Amino acid sequence: METSNxxxxxxxxxxxxxxxxxxxxxxFSDPDxxxxxxxxxxxxxxxxxxxxxxxxxxxxxxxxxHWRPKGDVNLHLGAKGFFTVVFSNLEDKDRVFDGGPYxxxxxxxxxxxxKANFVPKKEIFTQVPMWIRLFSLPIDYWGLxxxxxxxx
Numbered sequence: 001m002e003t004s005n006x007x008x009x010x011x012x013x014x015x016x017x018x019x020x021x022x023x024x025x026x027x028f029s030d031p032d033x034x035x036x037x038x039x040x041x042x043x044x045x046x047x048x049x050x051x052x053x054x055x056x057x058x059x060x061x062x063x064x065x066h067w068r069p070k071g072d073v074n075l076h077l078g079a080k081g082f083f084t085v086v087f088s089n090l091e092d093k094d095r096v097f098d099g100g101p102y103x104x105x106x107x108x109x110x111x112x113x114x115k116a117n118f119v120p121k122k123e124i125f126t127q128v129p130m131w132i133r134l135f136s137l138p139i140d141y142w143g144l145x146x147x148x149x150x151x152x
Contacts, residue, residue, distance in 0.1 A: 037116045044086045044114035045097055046078075052107040053081040062104055067096050080120035106131040 054062065056075055063073055063085070071089025078084065087093035102109040110125060134150070141147070 040084075040086065040114045041116075043088070043090065043093060044084050045093065046082060046084050046112050046114055046118060048080070048082045048110045049104050049107040050110055052104060054104060059083060066102060067092070069096075078120060080123075082118075082120045082123075084114060103131055 056077055059075055060073075063069065063075075067073075069087065069089060069092040071087060071092050073088070073092070074086040076084040076086065085096075087096075097111060097113075100109065100111070102111075108131060112123075132151075141150070
């Protein structure tokens with residue numbers, strides 16, 4: 001039986017390399033990817049119903065009922081409840097994006113323009129539609145200007 005002067009720790013040090021502190025960066029230069037990104041920037045918006053993660057089927061039904069698009073709409077479901085809506089008709093996209101606010105039950109729909117390298121975990125919400133109930137609000141405060149002041 002042969003013994004070694006090398007401890008397991010010393011043996012592993014020669015095999016294992018220290019962890020790099022820099023993250024690996026991959027750059028895609030394929031023209032198809034660039035064309036896809038340009039198409040998405042023009043035709044898509046990123047959305048999320050705050051507090052809800054509806055199914056794909058429920059989203060298609062909601063879009064059909066509330067947005068009534070003239071052209072085709074495709075959905076890409078993502079992480080953290082985000083989904084991308086891709087419009088074939090740019091008028092639909094502009095009308096929907098400029099319209100609103102939109103709600104599913106009491107959950108407000110957050111919308112932003114599509115952007116490359118979107119990371120749901122890092123998204124910062126600057127504006128989110130909210131549904132609020134003002135119990136016992138006197139009738140003299142029901143005017144649009146007053147309610148807007150309360151909402152703002």
